Amino acid sequence: MKNWKYVAINIFLIFHILAISTWCLPMTNPFVQVCRFAVRPYFVWTGLFQSWDMFSPQPETTNAYLEAIVLYQDGSTKIWSFPRMDLLSLNERYHKERYRKFVEVLLDGKNSVLWPDVARHVARLPGIREGNPKKILLLARWSTIVYQDDGTFTRSPLDEDVFYRYDVEPGDLQ
Amino acid sequence: MKANSFLGAWNGFFFAKQSPIPLALFRLAYGTVVISTLFLLHADWISWYGPNAWVRLSTIGTMEPGPRLNLFTVIPQSDLWVRILFWVFLVSAVCLASGLLTRVNSIVVFACLASIQQRNLLILHGGDTFLRVAGFFLMFAPAGSALSLDRLIRIWRGKEGVEIRPHRPWAQRMIQFELALLYFAGFCSKIEGGSWVQGTALYYVYHLDELQRFPIPSWFFHPVILKLGTWFALALEFSMGVLIWIKELRYPLLAVGVLFHLSLEYSLNIPMFQWDVLSAYILFVDPVDLTRFWNWIRTRAGRYFGEQMNVIYDGASERRLRIVNMLRAIDILGRLSFADLRDSPARLDAARQDAQNQLLVSTSSGLRRGRDGLRALARVVPLLWPLAILLRIQQLWTPRIATSTKAG
Numbered sequence: 001m002k003n004w005k006y007v008a009i010n011i012f013l014i015f016h017i018l019a020i021s022t023w024c025l026p027m028t029n030p031f032v033q034v035c036r037f038a039v040r041p042y043f044v045w046t047g048l049f050q051s052w053d054m055f056s057p058q059p060e061t062t063n064a065y066l067e068a069i070v071l072y073q074d075g076s077t078k079i080w081s082f083p084r085m086d087l088l089s090l091n092e093r094y095h096k097e098r099y100r101k102f103v104e105v106l107l108d109g110k111n112s113v114l115w116p117d118v119a120r121h122v123a124r125l126p127g128i129r130e131g132n133p134k135k136i137l138l139l140a141r142w143s144t145i146v147y148q149d150d151g152t153f154t155r156s157p158l159d160e161d162v163f164y165r166y167d168v169e170p171g172d173l174q
Numbered sequence: 175m176k177a178n179s180f181l182g183a184w185n186g187f188f189f190a191k192q193s194p195i196p197l198a199l200f201r202l203a204y205g206t207v208v209i210s211t212l213f214l215l216h217a218d219w220i221s222w223y224g225p226n227a228w229v230r231l232s233t234i235g236t237m238e239p240g241p242r243l244n245l246f247t248v249i250p251q252s253d254l255w256v257r258i259l260f261w262v263f264l265v266s267a268v269c270l271a272s273g274l275l276t277r278v279n280s281i282v283v284f285a286c287l288a289s290i291q292q293r294n295l296l297i298l299h300g301g302d303t304f305l306r307v308a309g310f311f312l313m314f315a316p317a318g319s320a321l322s323l324d325r326l327i328r329i330w331r332g333k334e335g336v337e338i339r340p341h342r343p344w345a346q347r348m349i350q351f352e353l354a355l356l357y358f359a360g361f362c363s364k365i366e367g368g369s370w371v372q373g374t375a376l377y378y379v380y381h382l383d384e385l386q387r388f389p390i391p392s393w394f395f396h397p398v399i400l401k402l403g404t405w406f407a408l409a410l411e412f413s414m415g416v417l418i419w420i421k422e423l424r425y426p427l428l429a430v431g432v433l434f435h436l437s438l439e440y441s442l443n444i445p446m447f448q449w450d451v452l453s454a455y456i457l458f459v460d461p462v463d464l465t466r467f468w469n470w471i472r473t474r475a476g477r478y479f480g481e482q483m484n485v486i487y488d489g490a491s492e493r494r495l496r497i498v499n500m501l502r503a504i505d506i507l508g509r510l511s512f513a514d515l516r517d518s519p520a521r522l523d524a525a526r527q528d529a530q531n532q533l534l535v536s537t538s539s540g541l542r543r544g545r546d547g548l549r550a551l552a553r554v555v556p557l558l559w560p561l562a563i564l565l566r567i568q569q570l571w572t573p574r575i576a577t578s579t580k581a582g
Contacts, residue, residue: 026363051359058378092359145378
């Protein structure tokens, strides 16, 4: 191997090993923070950003579902539910699992910027758009998993909350 | 002295040439899981990535600012263009899996994969992230140097012999590094959470309604079993991140890892995650062991594929030599042996005249030549089975055409 090639590959390797390690290992050292900040533009552009935190540091402790209440211009209402994995067939739930993840993200208050898009999309869905929807309410339902020392399973009663209201504009339905 | 030994170990690890077969198998597995992911998403391509998707492109830009490798920002915002992008992605993934224009397709696959993930970051799991980062390093790897159509083309053009050339595995090592880091970072993140340390985490995981898949026996939910299971998952993640680099522990750990992921695939509904991760396990297998394993399969499975055949050829003809090299490369079960007329003139004297013009295939029922010989070969070499089907179809059609011509 040519010398310059060997040097270039080594720089590439050392940079990526250090950068990826500092990026995804949970370290709070100020130097690590500086490194993360420095490599962020490169990682974000290339797609090398990564986090390996499935079910961690704590797994979810609630079963949460998302529904949309559709209020039509004529005063009628309809409830539209996001695909719920536990109500789908084995095959369907393998195809539609992304909806579960999406709902998990939506129900996090930090992601409220997404709510108008979601409400707008619900208003445009076939079967809803034709009825001329006026308002979309996003409704969360959840129940907490209560840990039992004997291993039996209990859950708290289902709770619910309308956490977002969206006024449908005529342009949304076109 | 220490610096020298470190440098030696570094060079040995990243630059000592080795067979690219594990990498080629990874490429095959990687392409397959990418294709499967695309098929699973197919019904929702427009819902997730179209101009009026669940989340708009502009909203993602607001949420995750900064320039990104995202082809959706370049193509016109219409359903048609989104579909075109996905079909290009799919075709490219098929080409990557089969090793056709491997380098180009590894770049196209990475660009498309990164784009669909950047377009909607909200529906990803760890397996998707692993595919993306592994895809980045795959672009730098000699992924088409074995078990690929590229290799067959190179053999046909006379640019490469039958022997698979060793390569420097530095890019492969980075994918291995990513896999180990996936586990180790997961371990570090988990031990920060009380439920993993206390041993209650799996209780919650297995009571999340929407994650459940196939039924789990009731004894699994005994508190002691759940605690042991939780701690076992922690121990395995640590081991796969750290101890996997110790050669003596590698194969037992890989075996336990496979069982662990298969059990998760059975019990939890996280599509493709386990397969995305398992696809990279092959990179940890020593090429020598892979060859030994394949030879073992060959000797046991080979006999089920019909009699061994001898291909007689004239080595003086460059064209026939290239065909023979191609046959050698695709004869993965070792069903063929080869005889060059120049090496054994006496024994093959009878065939000399014929073999100067074409390949001859010696079977138990005698010498076969031309299309008949090709048909015989196609039956015993699995990679030629598509050809066997085509020849069979042609054989069925030919008499009909002849009959109809006569009738006309």
